[in-house]
Amino acid sequence: MAIALRLSRGGAKKRPYYRIVASDSRSPRDGKYLEQVGTYNPVLPKDSEDRVKLIEDRVRYWLGVGAQPTDRVARFLDAAGILERKAKNNPKKAEPGEKAKERAEEKAEKAREAEEAAKAAAEAPAEEPAAEEAPAEEAAAEEEKAAE
Template sequence: MAMKIRLARGGSNKRPFYSIVAADSRMPRDGRFIEKLGTYNPLLPKDSEDRVKMNVERVQHWLTEGAQPTDRIQRMLEAAGVIEKKTRSNPKKAEPGTKAKERAQERADKAAAAAEAAAAPAEAPAEAPAEETTE
């Protein structure tokens, strides 16, 4: 049976509260689980001790049994020092999308055209002599 260590949501609307559970991967998110391993309250400040509470010994037990932590749980375990930090590489994350690239190119083209237009009239009057009118 494929085991997962994951979050099971509780709490009311707009007031989330999560339980950290060991569950069969085929069970629903808030459904049947084998063991409750801790809690996570995202409404508390990040530096609060009560934000994430885990029974580290039981988490270690399930990891040795072959349970796979979800991404969010893996980050919590890394912060707690239970598992070693994994290097993540997502080079496309900071790259803008195609529409944003098109908009940036249009802005650059407009700016270049405006700079050329500003430079051209400034040169033209300097070259042409001013005509004096006599009245």
Template sequence: MAMKIRLARGGSNKRPYYAIVACDSRMPRDGRFLEKLGTYNPLLPKDSEDRIKMDVERVQYWLGQGAQPTDRVARFLEAAGVKDKTERANLKKGEPGKAAKERAAKRAAREAAAVEAANAPAAEPAAEAGAEA
């Protein structure tokens, strides 16, 4: 049985509240779970101690049983010092889309043309002044 430590959503519309649970990976997000390990309230300030609460001993037990934390829960565990920090590769999601790349290229070309235009008139009068003298 593939075990996960993940978030199960509760709360009402636009007021999320999550439970950190240990469950079978085949169960739905808010479905049956084996044990509730803690809570996460994203509406509280980031420095609030009530934002994330979890039973660290039980989390370590489930990790020892082979449970895999999801990305978000892994970040919580890293912040709590339970799990070592891992390097994450954001391969495609961090890369801008096709239209954004085109806009950036056009903007760079306009800026380069503006820099050339700003430098060119300043250079021509200096050359003419040297020719007259």
């Protein structure tokens, strides 16, 4: 029988409270367990002493008979100085996903196109606005003559 040291959830909706238990790894999360070896109350502030409580001698016993802690329980045991947790290395942790990369590429491409359009507009001769103003001036002159 494989034994796990893990969290068993209790408490009300949106108000979690966990028992740290030694249980058969095949049993349900909140199901039957062999022994309760501590508690964890995530609602309390991080610096509170009552946030994580462990019965050290029982935890050491279960570790001695081969119980495997889950990642979260291993963190608690490491903080309590009972078990040293191996540091995990995930070099891709901060790297964005594929879709985020695609969106960033599309945004950069649109920015380049807008920049090229602005550059082309700046290099174009300034005769076009003058051509548009000329008919407007003629129309204004014709209106003045008609008014006289």
